[in-house]
Amino acid sequence: MLDLLSEFPTFLLVFVRVTSFFLMMPLFSYKSIPTTHKIGFGFFLAWIMFYTIDAPVLEINGAYFLLIIKEALVGIMIGFIAYLILAAIQIAGGFIDFQMGFAIANVIDPQTGAQSPLMGQYLYTIALFFLLVVNGHHLMIDGIYYSYQFISLDQAWIPFGKESMIEYILKAFSSMFMIALQMSLPVVGSLFLVDVALGIVARTVPQLNVFVVGLPVKIGVSFIVLILVMSVMMVVVSQLFETMLTTMRGLMTLIGGS
Known part of the structure; x- marks a missing residue:
């Protein structure tokens, strides 16, 4: 009984980090999973x-409550960087x-409860x-398990003011947009060429209503290009998992100070 009481503070810290x-972690944080x-x-x-x-072995004192806050922040930050x-x-x-013309219609993501673009929700589900x-x-x-090798339970603080840590988070934020641009470039580039072609048609054939013809043409071209480049997109997604x-x-290395 005494061993359980002495181990409870340490177990509580592990429980706080995991929960x-x-x-924030993708797939495990969705509302469809009961609390x-x-x-x-x-x-x-x-x-x-x-x-x-x-x-x-830890004792419950004033510093212990700071360790609880630190463990909660560690778990949230690691989950957030993955998301x-x-x-x-x-x-x-x-x-x-935006290029297809579907930007006017968003769907509610049942997993997060937030509005999501149509193609974004489709690609995210796949x-x-x-x-x-x-x-x-x-x-x-495994990432949360091996986090204890980098960030010990008795570490008292997270180096938020460390310049390398802030720079690392900003690089991760910018790489997110770079990967998004790489994934969308085949479709966006093709639709840009369609826009150029429609502009030439509008100048050469004024009788043709380009605004009526353009939307279904762009939707059809975008779906054809999506089907052609879907395998390449999955390769990018696999590299995205590795990047994650x-x-x-x-991030765990920087938080641990090593």
């Missing part, structure tokens, strides 16, 4: 991790929607299926 990680299931899964995962990591990288898929869909097929959700759980895991590892 806060599930608040009780998230807490239960986090509890059993924390219980397994507690006996596999080198956990120090930030995967958000490139929805941004790419937003670029495509990417999540692909993530499950390649066991990417296991790799994300690498970014998580780099």
Whole structure:
């Protein structure tokens, strides 16, 4: 009984990091998963991790509450950086929607409750299926498990004011837009050529109503290009998963101060 009481403070810190990680992490943070299931899964995962990591013996005092806040921030930041990288898929869909003419119609994402572009939601759903097929959700759980090798439980603070950490987060933010541009470039570039062709037609054949003809032509061309480049997009998505895991590892290294 005394051993359980002495181990409870350390277990609580592990539990806080795991559950806060599930608040932001893609796939595990969705509203369609009941909160009780998230807490239960986090509890059993924390219980397994507690006996596999080198956990120090801690006491409940004033500094312990600061450690709880630090663990919650660590879990949220690691989950957020993973979500930030995967958000490139929805941004790419937003670029495509804007050129296709679908930007006027958004859908409500049932997983997050936020508005999402049509093509962005379509590509994001396919990417999540692909993530499950390649066991990417296991790799994300591995990320929170191996975070204890970089960020110890008794570390008292997170170096928010560290210049390298701020620069790293900004680079991750900019890489998200760069990947989104790379994913949407085949469709956006093709639609730009369609716009140029429609402009030439409008000047040479004034009797033709380009505004009526242009929208279905652009939608048809965009779907044809999407079908042709979907395999290439999946290659980019697989590299996106690798970028996500690498970014998580780099952020944990900077937080741990190593």
